[in-house]
Amino acid sequence: xxxxxxxxxxxxxxxxxxxxxxxxxxxxxxxxxxxxxxxxxxxxxxxxxxxxxxxxxxxxxxxxxxxxxxxxxxxxxxxxxxxxxxxxxxxxxxxxxxxxxxxxxxxxxxxxxxxxxxxxxxxxxxxxxxxxxxxxxxxxxxxxxxxxxxxxxxxxxxxxxxxxxxxxxxxxxxxxxxxxxxxxxxxxxxxxxxxxxxxxxxxxxxxxxxx
Amino acid sequence: xxxxxxxxxxxxxxxxxxxxxxxxxxxxxxxxxxxxxxxxxxxxxxxxxxxxxxxxxxxxxxxxxxxxxxxxxxxxxxxxxxxxxxxxxxxxxxxxxxxxxxxxxxxxxxxxxxxxxxxxxxxxxxxxxxxxxxxxxxxxxxxxxxxxxxxxxxxxxxxxxxxxxxxxxxxxxxxxxxxxxxxxxxx
Numbered sequence: 001x002x003x004x005x006x007x008x009x010x011x012x013x014x015x016x017x018x019x020x021x022x023x024x025x026x027x028x029x030x031x032x033x034x035x036x037x038x039x040x041x042x043x044x045x046x047x048x049x050x051x052x053x054x055x056x057x058x059x060x061x062x063x064x065x066x067x068x069x070x071x072x073x074x075x076x077x078x079x080x081x082x083x084x085x086x087x088x089x090x091x092x093x094x095x096x097x098x099x100x101x102x103x104x105x106x107x108x109x110x111x112x113x114x115x116x117x118x119x120x121x122x123x124x125x126x127x128x129x130x131x132x133x134x135x136x137x138x139x140x141x142x143x144x145x146x147x148x149x150x151x152x153x154x155x156x157x158x159x160x161x162x163x164x165x166x167x168x169x170x171x172x173x174x175x176x177x178x179x180x181x182x183x184x185x186x187x188x189x190x191x192x193x194x195x196x197x198x199x200x201x202x203x204x205x206x207x208x209x210x211x
Numbered sequence: 212x213x214x215x216x217x218x219x220x221x222x223x224x225x226x227x228x229x230x231x232x233x234x235x236x237x238x239x240x241x242x243x244x245x246x247x248x249x250x251x252x253x254x255x256x257x258x259x260x261x262x263x264x265x266x267x268x269x270x271x272x273x274x275x276x277x278x279x280x281x282x283x284x285x286x287x288x289x290x291x292x293x294x295x296x297x298x299x300x301x302x303x304x305x306x307x308x309x310x311x312x313x314x315x316x317x318x319x320x321x322x323x324x325x326x327x328x329x330x331x332x333x334x335x336x337x338x339x340x341x342x343x344x345x346x347x348x349x350x351x352x353x354x355x356x357x358x359x360x361x362x363x364x365x366x367x368x369x370x371x372x373x374x375x376x377x378x379x380x381x382x383x384x385x386x387x388x389x390x391x392x393x394x395x396x397x398x
Contacts, residue, residue: 045363049357126379133373
């Protein structure tokens with residue numbers, strides 16, 4: 001009889017503990033189960049978001065870098081006696097819902113991929129945008145000069161328009177079914193600073209996302 | 212006997228669940244471990260870069276001034292942390308070796324010089340005798356995707372060394388990491 005009582009009390013305590021755990025534990029704390037994810041994979045949040053998935057942006061940036069590296073030999077302007085200069089240009093973001101910062105982040109990835117190729121660097125150099133480099137040069141080389149004085153502002157050496165090309169991007173979205181289906185079209189091109197001519201364009205990248 | 216087993220089972224489950232909950236990340240923010248890994252990988256990539264392999268101790272000296280990380284993410288990264296990330300890279304063992312073997316020196320940041328000049332703790336700091344030839348900087352960006360109780364952030368951190376005279380990028384590397392976290396649907 002005594003043993004039965006002990007078993008009963010023990011059982012009650014055990015069940016209480018389990019219930020307590022269940023009540024407090026069934027609401028997972030924020031971040032539970034989260035952590036690092038495969039950059040190339042697609043998470044639940046990404047799958048259910050109408051914006052273009054980072055996996056597509058990764059794929060697109062890889063494809064652009066690969067194609068540009070392959071096409072270098074076929075673009076006469078990039079195969080002359082001089083090293084052509086590539087500068088980041090404009091990103092025309094017509095998606096409506098994706099931040100331009102997202103595209104800018106992956107554009108830097110294209111540049112990084114290209115800068116790993118010696119074939120590319122033989123023919124091309126990458127130069128920082130004027131709006132970023134000029135304040136930098138001014139800050140680092142100003143010494144004690146009066147910056148307000150005319151002619152006292154060092155600047156990046158002017159780029160020769162004949163040899164300089166902008167890496168521009170164009171992003172579009174076609175939406176159907178109240179946002180249930182989104183078709184993204186993304187592309188990059190190289191545009192001559194001197195003439196505005198598009199000297200190279202990547203094969204259009206399209207991805208359709210259905211939620 | 213059964214009572215003891217019940218109690219032990221209850222305690223085990225409690226320990227397991229609370230232990231797991233505490234170990235799980237509760238945010239998509241970069242962890243200190245991510246930053247450590249980033250510093251090591253970036254410094255190693257610089258050491259193995261084409262630019263570095265063409266240099267040796269007798270090469271024309273490169274004097275690098277560092278700038279704090281430019282934060283273009285949704286996260287608040289305090290100024291101190293922005294400097295800490297760059298310092299992690301600069302003090303990484305691979306970077307130290309690059310400095311010794313490839314005629315590369317780092318000079319105080321302009322920020323530090325100006326700060327010291329203001330406090331008067333470094334005599335002649337305002338004369339700015341550093342004369343950097345290059346600048347090392349970084350930009351952190353993220354792409355956020357979220358739905359109800361789930362959020363994912365892809366972080367792309369770009370490190371670059373730029374020649375000040377021409378604006379030419381001498382080296383560039385990106386570190387990519389994706390983090391996800393789950394919350395409550397009524398959050």
